[in-house]
Amino acid sequence: MNNSDYENYIKLKDQLNIYRRQYYTEDAPTVQDFEYDRLYQELLKVESAHPEWVTNDSPSQNVGGAINSAFPKFRHEIPMLSMDDVFSLEESQASAERIKKFVNQTDVEFNLELKIDGLALSLIYENGRLVKGSTRGDGFVGEDITPNIFQIDDVPKTIPLKERIEVRGECYLGKDSFAELNNKRLEDGKSTFANPRNAAAGSLRQLDSSITKSRHLQTFIYFVIEPENYGLKTQSEALKQLQEWGFATNNQNRVVNDFKEVQNYIDEYQEKRLDLPYNIDGIVFKVNDFKLQSLLGNTVKVPRWEFAYKFPPIEAHTHLRTIEWTV
């Protein structure tokens, strides 16, 4: 074993863990997502060549980051996993083919969804009333932020369902609300947020709920835990049912059967993303049929039935949109 290779690996792992703490726990990253992704893919490559070097503090072995101990802890009944990322059309085609091979079916339907650049959120309802809201945390234990969840306007406080249900989604800050927030902070001589995702995380993980309320956070709910319990058969059906129950859902999803449609969807939203009122950083591929999803199951960190295609980074000069204030 070439010592310096191993030393370089440890340095890379430690550096990534610093970046993760900044991103997940401090909501204040010092590197752009694409730079983090590049280093993370490098770590995965080294680890696949040297599996014996992998220890459980490696970023590849756990989801998300440490939680802010100021909040009560909340242990997720079902772990909140993350997603594998791919960075090219070819890779996404290869991942789709691997999934088809795994289930031994040539015609697997995928539900494509916009990948909202926000932070993951879990909501629990009992007897039709919202009783718990939490963040992902490390995937197993998140932060109980229930008081803050009640401050988000588009989160229904009651739903027309008597059974206990948990739903999950993304909490985000719209581009206009982000620009307004940063302009206000500049006026007040405060530091500004690096991007809407960190502003959303910083606003949701607030100890003072009135600050959360002032931030105009929004959500897109995309996941029903144990959907079969509610007679749901596919992801696209689940999104419709979530909307009927009163949740904010993103209706730009598309059910596709062949790769040409995937290419069209990716091209369409690579264009549209600049004009969407919220940030997206890719496309989520989900096997649409829940029976096939359970056949595929999960690994320690990610479901095998989904993955995310990440868009290439937008050139910095184009996407920063601030509001022209009338003086």
Ligand SMILES: NC(=O)c1cc2c(=O)c3cc(F)ccc3oc2nc1N
């Ligand atoms: N950012 C997103 O817009 C988005 C994220 C996820 C996940 O992180 C996710 C994680 C799981 F373990 C399972 C399903 C998921 O579905 C998801 N769907 C989405 N649309």
